[in-house]
Amino acid sequence: MERRSFVKHAGVAGILAAGTAPAVHAQQSIRWRITSSFPKSLDTLYGAAEVFAKQVTAASGGRLTVTAHPPGELVPAFGVVDAVQKGTVEGGHTAPYYFFGKDETFALDCAVPFGMNSRQMTAWMYHGNGLKLTRDFYRQYDIVNFPCGNTGVQMGGWYRKEIKSVEDLKGLKFRVGGFAGRVLERLGVVPQNIPGGEIYPALEKGTIDAAEWVGPYDDLKLGFYKVAKNYYYPGFWEGGPQLSIYLNAKTWEALPADLKAIVEAAASHAHVDMQARYDALNPQALRKLIAEGTRVAALPRDVLQASFKAAHEVYAEVSAKNQNWNKMWADYSRFRGEQYQWFNYAERSYDNFMFSQKL
């Protein structure tokens, strides 16, 4: 980044931070803006970009000063890929499945229906082929990616009426994000693409029949429990949605090795921190929702089974058409199978015993 551009954008905080950095680095002080796809009000999602930004700034002693920005301040929510690719901003923080319209392969770096859970996804990224394959894919967008946050299994959404069987999905106007609509429409769902802020009035008026967002902590904030009583689980289209930091490839490559290491570790720190934050916050929010009269129920088995079948039909079709997807899905689905085989022993038996106890 040019010096002029740094001075223009850094502001008082950036300049002060640069002033405390080692003298030898003063001439190369760098400022990055990370544009987020999430509003500040969703403090856990948006917060991961802030945690990343603060970590890098602190660890670099201000040599690399990073700030997070909500949608609209620099770039619209869904403009992250284009803006990072063009270098309009140095980086972004997003849920990659938002961009499945560009290429379905984006979704595999985030969540697909019946995909890996949070821990398995992290294993694929850090010690499977996930990071290598996603980086190969992102090269065409001049993006270098870092896992940065996971929500864990999400809830299946808010429904004005009960869902008693897969038949009840027919004609259901359902606000659902990402790639999931492609699967659900095979079961008769009419997927609705509505921004977060417009869901509540649509659900209240009955313009839509149901809406999914994230989980108890975020859903409580948005107040859906006031206009739809039935809260179903699990959100089978989001078994472990991973967020990513995107950096412009040239911006990344221009960094010295020590700042690269700082960025890498800051992304890991924000990654583990975000999942931990959701896990710590969701239980209390769920209790509050139940106290407010929410009916929490499992989606019927036939809904899950029909959706599983539909999802894998979609994957077969996409695999036949999209070489990027085909290559990544082959590795992803093999890894998923191995993970669930292993988790079926110690992890499953331990957790299931614990669920049966009064704790």
Added chain:
Amino acid sequence: MERRSFVKHAGVAGILAAGTAPAVHAQQSIRWRITSSFPKSLDTLYGAAEVFAKQVTAASGGRLTVTAHPPGELVPAFGVVDAVQKGTVEGGHTAPYYFFGKDETFALDCAVPFGMNSRQMTAWMYHGNGLKLTRDFYRQYDIVNFPCGNTGVQMGGWYRKEIKSVEDLKGLKFRVGGFAGRVLERLGVVPQNIPGGEIYPALEKGTIDAAEWVGPYDDLKLGFYKVAKNYYYPGFWEGGPQLSIYLNAKTWEALPADLKAIVEAAASHAHVDMQARYDALNPQALRKLIAEGTRVAALPRDVLQASFKAAHEVYAEVSAKNQNWNKMWADYSRFRGEQYQWFNYAERSYDNFMFSQKL
């Protein structure tokens, strides 16, 4: 640390690294030695200390050069707490439950029977009261702790004979680590404290009847499948054992803010990396063990139920005697209860559906 000491210990790599650091920091180059409780051959456990060390060294551009050391090189495996407290070494990497003989409270920073799973433990540390409470506790040992690795739910060990009911535990000479022996001896088990390297011959000769270690990846290396055919799950005494980096408090406090941030993020990076590595490696190892004729089976329900009861009797007794434990356990067990209540919805239903599918 004195300059003289730095020059003496840095070696060629350290001096070269320091040479590339900003000039303004050259006079304050620092060298830390992290003594591990784990042999190098257990590359996942020992590896977490190495990942931490390399991250700090790289991110600091050599201003803080950290090296990991196996047991015996500087300090014995179980000398970590004393060595860090005295400042013999700057830091250590260990499974805190090894030190339950000093105070049972150490175990709550690692694993207790029927404790939290890996994700829940991380949530408690990062966004519950875990980090605050453990740091309060460690103050008396002049230690500052950072979560640094988790194995996930471990396996329940290798048994020469089948375990058909809780009756079969009576008189069982069982090599088991940490705090678990205190619980298992209530069921008639005769806990054996044997270092890793001596387990195989003891199991082969029948000096012991059974032995637990970690999980498929590590257990395969140690070859237990050759001398005991029955491999049980889950290791209910290790539902999410967390390893820790211990730093001498004065060493930590002497760091400038940027290096503190580098250390914090490096610990998070190594923390998430170690769990991911086990998750990626265990499935293949388990398949190999099964191919070698290992009989993999669930521990009988009555073993788990009797152990759960015994564990909570022990906790009540320790709570009555040990104020440190009492304070931490109150918070830990409340958090555990809230976690399992919430995980019982989305996480459990999603994973259990996935286990039922052909993947």
